[in-house]
Amino acid sequence: MELYVDTADLAQIREAVSLGILDGVTTNPSIIAKQKRPFKETIGSIAELVQAPGKVWCEVIGTDADTMVSEAKEMQAWAPRVVVKLPMGAEGVKAASRLSKEGIETNMTLVYSVPQAIIAAKAGAAYVSPYLGRVDDVGWSGEALIGDIVQAYKDLGMNTKVIAASIRGPRQVLDMFRVGVDAVTMAYPVLEAMLNHPMTEIGLNRFLQDWKEAGI
Numbered sequence: 001m002e003l004y005v006d007t008a009d010l011a012q013i014r015e016a017v018s019l020g021i022l023d024g025v026t027t028n029p030s031i032i033a034k035q036k037r038p039f040k041e042t043i044g045s046i047a048e049l050v051q052a053p054g055k056v057w058c059e060v061i062g063t064d065a066d067t068m069v070s071e072a073k074e075m076q077a078w079a080p081r082v083v084v085k086l087p088m089g090a091e092g093v094k095a096a097s098r099l100s101k102e103g104i105e106t107n108m109t110l111v112y113s114v115p116q117a118i119i120a121a122k123a124g125a126a127y128v129s130p131y132l133g134r135v136d137d138v139g140w141s142g143e144a145l146i147g148d149i150v151q152a153y154k155d156l157g158m159n160t161k162v163i164a165a166s167i168r169g170p171r172q173v174l175d176m177f178r179v180g181v182d183a184v185t186m187a188y189p190v191l192e193a194m195l196n197h198p199m200t201e202i203g204l205n206r207f208l209q210d211w212k213e214a215g216i
């Protein structure tokens with residue numbers, strides 16, 4: 001089970017990495033844009049914080065396959081263990097096919113259907129990212145979609161890993177493991193919410209209080 005934090009905020013990444021449970025950091029153009037720093041520099045700073053064998057996910061901006069392939073190769077040189085994210089669609093699929101033949105690991109993102117997930121796997125994508133929260137936002141079931149993708153890969157013997165993206169809360173993380181995803185990525189507050197429970201806090205406070213009162 002792989003667990004990623006979905007942010008380019010260095011303070012959050014530092015904190016998440018210090019837990020020692022992280023498999024890497026995922027980003028997308030919206031997340032990078034929030035940092036208001038050059039793309040390459042931001043990825044370099046993230047990569048410095050992510051310990052081996054952790055991955056750094058970096059999405060192309062180009063809209064045609066040739067540009068995507070050259071961006072992907074450039075990004076690979078920015079830092080070690082960069083996984084290139086490509087948008088679903090004909091151009092992204094062409095780029096994934098070419099890159100996977102050259103042994104470059106890719107993640108097909110913006111996946112919203114089982115047929116798209118099958119095409120991505122056929123193109124040799126190492127991962128697909130279906131968007132749980134955004135599917136739920138428009139009144140469909142993200143959980144059903146992702147469960148169907150996992151099942152289709154099993155039925156067809158496809159090795160592409162499913163990383164559930166756009167996760168909004170800890171409960172959804174559990175739903176995702178129940179349907180059998182390989183990986184989840186979540187914003188830092190969701191990771192924090194997974195760590196905490198009010199009963200843990202109450203219990204710890206009581207232990208400390210009892211210890212203090214005993215005066216031993």
Ligand SMILES: O=P(O)(O)OC[C@H]1O[C@](O)(CO)[C@@H](O)[C@@H]1O
Pocket residue numbers: 006026027028031109110129131133134164165166167185186
């Ligand atoms: O719906 P949200 O919370 O913006 O999440 C979008 C998701 O898209 C991704 O780009 C998919 O990999 C992740 O970075 C993120 O989990």
